[in-house]
Amino acid sequence: MSWAHGDGKGSVQLLIGFKDPDRVADEVTIKKMKGRVSMGKGIFRKLAEEFWLPLLCAIGWVVYSGWGKPFSVQDTITHFSGSFFFVSYMTAQYFRVRKQARMEASVTTLTERLEKMIDDFQEKTLWTINHITGGDSYCFAEPQLSRPSYAGIRWDVKNCGVFPLYQVTAKIHDLDRGSTLPNGFLQTRSEEVFLGDIPCEATRFFDWDHFGSETTRNYTITFDSRNGKIIQDVRIKLVDGNRDVAFRLTKDGEMPVVIKEVIPEHFPRDENGHFDWSAPTPKPPTFTGWVSPI
Structure with a gap:
């Protein structure tokens, strides 16, 4: 066609x-x-x-x-x-x-x-x-000991894992200051700080308390995040005119596990070579000096 x-x-x-x-x-x-x-x-x-x-x-x-x-x-x-x-x-x-x-x-x-x-x-x-959850990452707080004794203690919180930590809160207790309530419960001076998300190898910080004229300071910090709780025992001592810190990290759970422990060699130990991590008897809260807001 x-x-x-x-x-x-x-x-x-x-x-x-x-x-x-x-x-x-x-x-x-x-x-x-x-x-x-x-x-x-x-x-x-x-x-x-x-x-x-x-x-x-x-x-x-x-x-x-x-x-x-x-x-x-x-x-x-x-x-x-x-x-x-x-x-x-x-x-x-x-x-x-x-x-x-x-x-x-x-x-x-x-x-x-x-x-x-x-x-x-x-x-x-x-x-x-x-x-998503944070895996086996954990964080710990390291006090900056080089600051003046009258200034507030700066606590650097570091993420030591390969995964980020989410919704991190830190509740720090001053074991040297406290009082016993009528029901026998020990109430210590404490403060809760919200640190938010901490990426891998990142650091957050907060200021709380100060050394004053004390030769020893004892704290317990509880870190709560999406992947669980970490309890950090902190012991600061003045030895030979220099302050140094020992700390122990414990993974909270049905069977608490110590995941990290740092004890300076010159810290006192018992006759068996063990360091005493027991909490001291708290003293009534007293004014220990002015804390700089900066």
């Missing part, structure tokens, strides 16, 4: 072609025939691969068995069929065992790959969970 238009300067032609239905049917038939021929060749090739050896063995056995004897159709068929089916059975077993061995090797490889994928998935899942 065609259409043309011309104005003397040029022309436009629109050609629309339609395929002959008989030609389309012939093409489909040819494609089907080619597919059948290709499938037939594949089947023949497979039969030749699996039965060429039984055929040769059967022919060889017939020749060997009938060598020097009168030709007999019955004997020939008997020897040929027996040897052919016997060798076919043995080769079939060989191919079956080989295929099974390949399948077992493939299954073993697949199992190893699946185990590796599962391990990687578990590792990444655990890493994601730890990154």
Whole structure:
């Protein structure tokens, strides 16, 4: 089908072609025939691969068995069929065992790959969970001992893990100042500080209390975050005119675990070489001096 238009300067032609239905049917038939021929060749090739050896063995056995004897159709068929089916059975077993061995090797490889994928998935899942909760990261407070005794103590809180800590609060108790309530409960001077989120290897700080003229100071700090509680015992002592600090970190739980302990060598110990972490008897709160707001 065609259409043309011309104005003397040029022309436009629109050609629309339609395929002959008989030609389309012939093409489909040819494609089907080619597919059948290709499938037939594949089947023949497979039969030749699996039965060429039984055929040769059967022919060889017939020749060997009938060598020097009168030709007999019955004997020939008997020897040929027996040897052919016997060798076919043995080769079939060989191919079956080989295929099974390949399948077992493939299954073993697949199992190893699946185990590796599962391990990687578990590792990444655990890493994601730890990154959300804080994992096994913990923090501790280190007092700045170089500041003047009349100035407030600056506490540097450091994240010692590979995961960030979230919603960290620190409640510090002054074990040297306190009073016993009528019900027997010991009430110490304390303050709670919200530190927020602490990234990996980052530091937050807060100011609280001061040394004054005291030679020893004893504190307990409880850090509460998304991944649990850490209790830090702090002991500051004046030894040979210099202040130094010992601290112990304990992971709170059903079975408290000490995760870190730092004790200077010149700190006093008992006869067994152990440091005394027991809390001192608190004294009634007294005014110990002015605390700088800066």
